[in-house]
Amino acid sequence: MAAGPDLSKRTPSAAGPDLAKRDPPDAAQAEAGMQAKAAAKPRLRGGRIGRWTPAWFVAPAVAALLAIGIFPLLFALVNSFRSYNLTRTRGGHPFIWFDNYADVLTDSSFQDAMIRTIGFLVTVLPIQVLLGMGIALLLHKPGVGFLKTLTRLSLVVPMATTYAVVGLIGRLLFNRDAGIVNYMAAQLGFGPIEWLGDADMAYVAVALMDIWQWTPFCALVFLAGLTMVPNEVEEAARLETKNWTSILRHVQLPYLLPGLTAILILRTADILKLFDMIFTMTRGGPGAATELVSVYIQRIGFRVFDQGAASAQAILLLVLTIILSRLYIRVVYQEVQQ
Amino acid sequence: MKTALLSGIAGLALTATAGSALAQDWTLEGAAEPYAGTTIDAIFLDRPGYRAIIELLPAFEEATGITVNYEILPYENSRERQVLDFTAGGDIDVVLVDLVWIGEFAENGWVVPISTFTDNPDLTDPELNLDGFFPLLLEAFGSWGGEVYGLPFDNYSGLLFYNRCMLEEAGFDGPPETWDALLNEYGPALTHPEEDQYAFALQSLRGETQSADSFMRVLWPFGGSLLDDTFHSNLLSDESQAGLQFRQDLMAYMPPGIVSYDHAEAVNALAQGQAAMITEWSAFYSTLVDPASSTIVDCLGVAPEPSGPAGRLPALGGFSLAVASQSSEEEQAATWLFIQWATSEAIARDYVEAGGVSGRTSIYEEPDIRETYMFVDPMVESWQAGVPEFRPRFPAWPELSDIIAEWGTRMMLGDVSIADGAEEIGSRMEEILDAEGYYDGSRELLQ
Numbered sequence: 001m002a003a004g005p006d007l008s009k010r011t012p013s014a015a016g017p018d019l020a021k022r023d024p025p026d027a028a029q030a031e032a033g034m035q036a037k038a039a040a041k042p043r044l045r046g047g048r049i050g051r052w053t054p055a056w057f058v059a060p061a062v063a064a065l066l067a068i069g070i071f072p073l074l075f076a077l078v079n080s081f082r083s084y085n086l087t088r089t090r091g092g093h094p095f096i097w098f099d100n101y102a103d104v105l106t107d108s109s110f111q112d113a114m115i116r117t118i119g120f121l122v123t124v125l126p127i128q129v130l131l132g133m134g135i136a137l138l139l140h141k142p143g144v145g146f147l148k149t150l151t152r153l154s155l156v157v158p159m160a161t162t163y164a165v166v167g168l169i170g171r172l173l174f175n176r177d178a179g180i181v182n183y184m185a186a187q188l189g190f191g192p193i194e195w196l197g198d199a200d201m202a203y204v205a206v207a208l209m210d211i212w213q214w215t216p217f218c219a220l221v222f223l224a225g226l227t228m229v230p231n232e233v234e235e236a237a238r239l240e241t242k243n244w245t246s247i248l249r250h251v252q253l254p255y256l257l258p259g260l261t262a263i264l265i266l267r268t269a270d271i272l273k274l275f276d277m278i279f280t281m282t283r284g285g286p287g288a289a290t291e292l293v294s295v296y297i298q299r300i301g302f303r304v305f306d307q308g309a310a311s312a313q314a315i316l317l318l319v320l321t322i323i324l325s326r327l328y329i330r331v332v333y334q335e336v337q338q
Numbered sequence: 339m340k341t342a343l344l345s346g347i348a349g350l351a352l353t354a355t356a357g358s359a360l361a362q363d364w365t366l367e368g369a370a371e372p373y374a375g376t377t378i379d380a381i382f383l384d385r386p387g388y389r390a391i392i393e394l395l396p397a398f399e400e401a402t403g404i405t406v407n408y409e410i411l412p413y414e415n416s417r418e419r420q421v422l423d424f425t426a427g428g429d430i431d432v433v434l435v436d437l438v439w440i441g442e443f444a445e446n447g448w449v450v451p452i453s454t455f456t457d458n459p460d461l462t463d464p465e466l467n468l469d470g471f472f473p474l475l476l477e478a479f480g481s482w483g484g485e486v487y488g489l490p491f492d493n494y495s496g497l498l499f500y501n502r503c504m505l506e507e508a509g510f511d512g513p514p515e516t517w518d519a520l521l522n523e524y525g526p527a528l529t530h531p532e533e534d535q536y537a538f539a540l541q542s543l544r545g546e547t548q549s550a551d552s553f554m555r556v557l558w559p560f561g562g563s564l565l566d567d568t569f570h571s572n573l574l575s576d577e578s579q580a581g582l583q584f585r586q587d588l589m590a591y592m593p594p595g596i597v598s599y600d601h602a603e604a605v606n607a608l609a610q611g612q613a614a615m616i617t618e619w620s621a622f623y624s625t626l627v628d629p630a631s632s633t634i635v636d637c638l639g640v641a642p643e644p645s646g647p648a649g650r651l652p653a654l655g656g657f658s659l660a661v662a663s664q665s666s667e668e669e670q671a672a673t674w675l676f677i678q679w680a681t682s683e684a685i686a687r688d689y690v691e692a693g694g695v696s697g698r699t700s701i702y703e704e705p706d707i708r709e710t711y712m713f714v715d716p717m718v719e720s721w722q723a724g725v726p727e728f729r730p731r732f733p734a735w736p737e738l739s740d741i742i743a744e745w746g747t748r749m750m751l752g753d754v755s756i757a758d759g760a761e762e763i764g765s766r767m768e769e770i771l772d773a774e775g776y777y778d779g780s781r782e783l784l785q
Binding site for chain 1: 414417418421422425442446447534543544545548593594595596597598599612733736737740743744747748750751753
């Protein structure tokens with residue numbers, strides 16, 4: 001969340017080179033138009049837009065953010081200091097200050113879930129980044145335009161699929177007896193693999209579904225980054241060397257880093273709050289093998305209905321997300337040197 | 339002369355309001371007249387009992403002018419949806435009460451005791467006949483602390499469904515009478531992993547399936563229980579340990595990955611000939627006799643669950659319908675009329691024939707019903723005796739259920755030993771019950 005302002009300043013340059021190229025004239029025109037319309041008033045104030053005008057333009061967005069983002073956050077923060085169980089209405093909801101946090105931090109199930117989540121993050125994220133980078137580089141190569149367009153289009157499909165549906169698809173794919181994954185394995189001579197009934201394999205299955213769903217996102221972001229590299233520079237580099245790794249490292253990588261930062265921040269936040277897919281696929285089981293921290297928080301918040309403890313957990317998760325985001329920005333992000 | 343006069347008055351009463359002085363002339367139409375045009379909101383599940391009542395619903399709506407607006411939810415979301423609705427002052431009128439929620443709903447005052455309505459002759463059918471419900475069902479599904487809140491609507495008993503052909507092929511002329519026979523005789527004879535055939539499948543997916551269908555099912559028949567008389571853990575007793583050990587031993591004769599089996603998978607394993615026997619809710623009978631979903635229609639057999647050293651104590655589950663206290667007086671009255679109708683003896687036959695399982699005793703005395711539905715006899719037998727607190731029904735159950743679900747599956751996976759897992763469940767459970775106030779005498783020990 002705290003990463004927001006930094007990103008919003010920088011991402012437009014990373015988002016789409018085509019847009020960036022086209023933007024300036026449009027923006028200039030629009031600005032000119034606005035000034036012409038407002039010509040009468042600003043003239044009185046020395047040709048400048050009224051002091052509150054910009055505030056009015058951002059007011060709707062700020063109001064929406066306050067209502068759907070900030071207010072619930074503050075509400076959760078307050079609740080995290082209270083003993084607040086929805087199903088225990090007698091006795092009210094007294095403030096117990098840091099008791100919830102103390103309970104949560106000493107709860108071994110929460111710790112396990114947290115460790116499992118971090119483990120999941122460091123397993124799937126590098127794989128998604130590497131595969132995404134590979135796909136982007138392949139798509140960036142010249143030639144076979146039609147097929148590449150088709151590929152780019154089909155890359156959107158997994159991303160556009162609802163998490164819950166991905167979980168249901170996963171349940172079918174990895175079904176021991178009727179699943180296509182085991183059918184393929186049998187074709188290759190492997191016995192039926194116990195995907196969802198075995199603790200380790202269930203974890204692998206969930207990780208595979210996440211990788212399937214989000215590798216395309218990485219690929220598309222990297223592809224956008226690659227198209228930003230100025231053609232002359234890239235062509236010059238190609239004349240210079242045939243070694244694609246050094247082109248990647250010295251010419252293309254600087255343009256990929258802003259996208260990479262965005263991927264890291266978004267995917268980290270996503271994985272920390274990954275819930276629907278796991279809930280529909282394994283419900284956190286077998287045992288606690290796939291119980292990531294958000295599945296655990298849902299359990300406390302909406303099965304036990306202990307809003308106090310669940311809020312404390314969610315706040316801790318938010319703090320962790322912010323720390324990781326700042327860390328990514330500090331370590332990975334570098335301004336593109338033009 | 340007198341009778342003619344009386345019937346004349348009754349005729350008037352029919353067209354005007356309900357004749358409260360003339361109980362024998364009570365009609366649904368008359369009782370509902372002041373509430374015509376009322377809409378009531380209900381929560382239903384996607385299960386045969388609800389599909390049956392939806393089929394019959396037009397008759398009720400036509401007779402009363404009351405509209406029943408139902409929302410179908412997956413079971414796993416239904417408690418969450420209702421609790422949030424009650425705490426936020428929502429619009430649910432017909433409360434769906436799972437056996438294990440009755441304590442929570444009643445103690446929080448979310449449901450209205452039925453005496454509110456039964457005391458009002460305008461609203462209550464003289465043929466309501468509460469004694470016509472199986473006493474175990476009315477007690478377990480609808481009552482808390484001696485007060486009745488809900489009427490049994492969607493009723494289940496655990497039953498042993500078996501593949502008669504597979505059993506005969508292996509030389510058995512009937513289903514096992516005891517759990518011991520199932521493990522030691524039927525188990526080895528019916529399990530052929532190389533042909534992907536197993537003697538038994540016990541749905542054990544983490545969630546209520548693990549805690550209710552798998553874990554609790556092996557405690558009671560072996561003389562064990564979750565809690566002792568003082569509400570402390572009884573899981574380390576010899577009997578409870580024997581039950582849990584039995585489940586572990588039985589896994590040798592179950593398909594691999596049984597901890598990922600929910601109801602659908604277990605029923606399917608039997609329906610597709612992968613498992614020879616399952617213990618499942620009576621409600622799945624209709625799935626197993628439907629040729630579209632079952633390959634063993636002609637081989638299907640149904641029996642009561644096997645008995646253990648402590649007797650036959652099959653799984654007990656089901657839902658009652660209750661009136662929400664958040665509703666307006668009009669909605670409450672309309673809701674009561676609906677609940678009374680849906681669980682009445684008068685529609686019991688239609689309800690059963692549409693695929694529901696009625697909680698009324700009289701309907702199962704009909705010879706043709708007993709003949710058509712082979713689950714009836716074993717089910718009625720199971721409902722004669724049983725423990726209402728098969729799963730404790732106090733407000734803390736959902737919390738305990740989650741703990742049992744996690745550690746129960748870990749036991750089955752061999753992640754922890756039975757003794758260690760039982761100890762872990764016990765200490766976590768006692769911590770919760772302590773916080774609930776069961777140990778310092780501030781709360782009555784109701785389960």
